[in-house]
Amino acid sequence: MGDTSHLIDVQPVPGGDISQAFEVRTENNHCFIKINRNAVPDFFQKEAYGLQQLRQAGALSVPQVYHVSPSSADHGYIVMEWVPTEPAADSETKLGRGLARLHQYTHTYYGLAENNYIGKLPQPNGWEKSWIRFLSEQRLGFQTKLADEQGMLPAKRKARLEKLLDRLGQWVPDERRPVLLHGDLWSGNWLAGPRGTPYLIDPAVFYGQREFELAFTELFGGFSPRFYAAYQEVQPLSEHYEDVRPLYQLYYLLVHLNLFGETYGPAVDRILRHYVG
Structure with missing residues (x-):
């Protein structure tokens, strides 16, 4: 992602049973990060690839992926745009x-x-x-x-x-x-x-x-x-x-x-x- 701006806040996001998730704010960005220390090397690369396939179809929105950890890392992570939830009747x-x-x-x-x-x-x-x-x-x-x-x-x-x-x-x-x-x-x-x-x-x-x-x-x-x-x-x-x-x-x-x-x-x-x- 290349963001070197000052970190403002990190908050855990509940709900996942495979990875730890966090809402991260910096001076320049608002991100969603998932981390898994036990993931197989290409776990998050495959998630990013799947999101890319869905995005190319153009039928529904998907979060933008900013960065995925290299497959040689001893833990995996993926950085995506933060999508604020605003449920509506439709x-x-x-x-x-x-x-x-x-x-x-x-x-x-x-x-x-x-x-x-x-x-x-x-x-x-x-x-x-x-x-x-x-x-x-x-x-x-x-x-x-x-x-x-x-x-x-x-x-x-x-x-x-x-x-x-x-x-x-x-x-x-x-x-x-x-x-x-x-x-x-x-x-x-x-x-x-x-x-x-x-x-x-x-x-x-x-x-x-x-x-x-x-x-x-x-x-x-x-x-x-x-x-x-x-x-x-x-x-x-x-x-x-x-x-x-x-x-x-x-x-x-x-x-x-x-x-x-x-x-x-x-x-x-x-x-x-x-x-x-």
Whole structure:
């Protein structure tokens, strides 16, 4: 960032479970800084890359990144613009419309030019023409492997997951065009900035099917009917959505199983029973 002006104030910002966050004021700037002493070397570089992808799409605002620590550092940090929160009555309406426009930013293949992270877990993104294959190998299959390595897959759960992966084509459409996804859009990963303008933060971007994103927004709640109504004004949900919603939510439940443990096991099992008995 190159700011050598006098430091005025530093205040901790609560809410993160991976990194420490601070609001920093200098004579010349007002910044948001995240620090993680246990981060893998490229953790914040991938966050900055994801924000750049979202910014290029031009559908929703994202904070400007001023500086990212070099990958050789023994701790990681990222410096971004400070976005003051000013929620407005139409913030979620703007978010819904903006997300629908983001989902019109297309690519030829599923995936991304770089791997990244979902939370603190690795998220592979190798380019793939088939959505079913991408979903099977780089989303559900990869998280299944991590869960198995951590001893989170009892025999019945593992058998059901294997059966589901073999039969994905029964429920998942493969003909839709890849669109840019935030990738980790829960209610804590956006904020209402000046004049209620929605900003996206903490992405895990990739090109996928848009219903994958919408399904996660419904998993833990936090989005009002205004958000979904505004989304559908721009881009109605597909006829397949109700059929695939629990299956797409399964990916995020496996992520939470791997991050936080067996608390999420029963929800995983419930979805597996729904599809494969």
